[in-house]
Amino acid sequence: MFAIGLIGLGMLARVFGDFAMVWQPVAPWFPVRTALAYVTGAFEVGVGCGLLFPATRAWAVRILFPGLILWVLLKVPAVVAAPQTEGVWLGLAELTILLSGGWTLFARLAELPERSIFGFAAGERGVRAARMLFGASLPPIGLSHFVYLQATVNLVPPWLPFRAGWARLTGAGQIASGLGVLFNVLPRAAAWAQAAQISIYTLLIWLPVSLVTSYMNLEAVFGQSGRRLPFTALFISWTIAAAAWVVAQNVPRKRVANAEK
Template identity: 40%
Template sequence: MRIADIGRWLFALAFVTLGLLSVFSRDFASVWQPVPDGVPGRAFLALMSGAVMVVGGAGLLLRRMLVPASFVMMVYTLLWLLALHVPRVIMGPWHEITWGGCAEIITLVAASWVLYASAATPDDKPYFAALSGAHAVRVARIAFAVALPLIGLEHLIYAKETADMVPGWLPYHTGWACLTGVAHIAAGLAIALNVLPRLAATLEAWMMGAFTVFVWIPMVMATPSQRFAWTGLAISTVITAAGWIVAASYREVQWLSFSRSRNQAFSPLSPPGRG
């Protein structure tokens, strides 16, 4: 199985998990979907939100449904970003934590867009030329790149809180918190500037995966009955998968290439039904 398919499968399964948690709890994803308690019909809206994630995630698993499913998830995550996170940034522009939360959702929009832009052809429905093809993939990569420094700054500004999540068997917790923050920033700049973008995106995906394996899986094992732990694991997994999707879009680029024109290349996904 190709790395592109592994990223897509993880992305899909993490969304399905988040959706099922929302459906069964009749609540939104904690922290990530800060819907006020007083919103009319909140439980019903949470149920519908969960259903979209379940159906959209399941659709991403099927090659024949990849185009419509990735389009739905792109629109859904964009609405999620604009309705829930951008207002928080506007209301509290000096609180980096709101920017960090916004950036995490941007990674989901970018990954969904990469999937749609790489797979959609004029024969597919829905098809929007402006959102598909090589140019659209490049814009989605830039969106992903812009998000990474914001996540990195969150690690640096909230170094103590980040350090508290570093596994106990590792020394120098604050050092690791700062190192990962700097690494996020460096990866974002490398991708945005097309300097070793494939290597930067791949290392970023591996780092995100390390958070999932060493922080959230042990937390779920320690507190398997807590919804918060499962939500955190699903959130970390879907961000990791987003990183792998973006990294896989560079599979036609040389690992150590400094050529801006070559670094913008991408290989469309195989047609539906052939993957």
């Protein structure tokens, strides 16, 4: 799932010659931005394909992990510039979920040699650190459901009743899941619940919108973003869900965790 999401984002960068819109790591004024977007797209496709094959998987995660760290760091200036704006924390948190998934893959699959200088980020220690990052990422996302309530309600499928109630409930669920992972309160259930929740967002919201976009000339109404936004959001949401599943799969059962202690 993670590999497919990366490949999809890379293909979009190649098609549109640009980054992932509101998730973009490079400012519009940056020189040679289009060329850099093409290179980034090729990087995402290459790493995604590398994840699919056992022979290249270790090198793929070794390349992916620092790439995701850089993506997150490029978002930090926006947080520093406007720390009072919840939206910038939301954007950062979505990227740190991606990083937590990539970090878990790195910890499990990098096959680092003994005494590697990056050994601190691998193995069980790396998995635990990635899990804590995942837990810390969820409350800002859940909080955004309340701060931007109407925008969240607009994303709830219109055939569902009590749309405002669903917006608030899912936000509270994300906050609760994050706290559960952080403070070890049913962490496995919390992580799996969150992975399922993000997957439902992908399937109920962005997949149908993307399918509709395929049959409608939204570009004539909204310009290029009429095509870009639904598919970009689909693959971003897909990859975030995949990252959540990666983390959730690596939360040990309570009995196993106690035995390790």
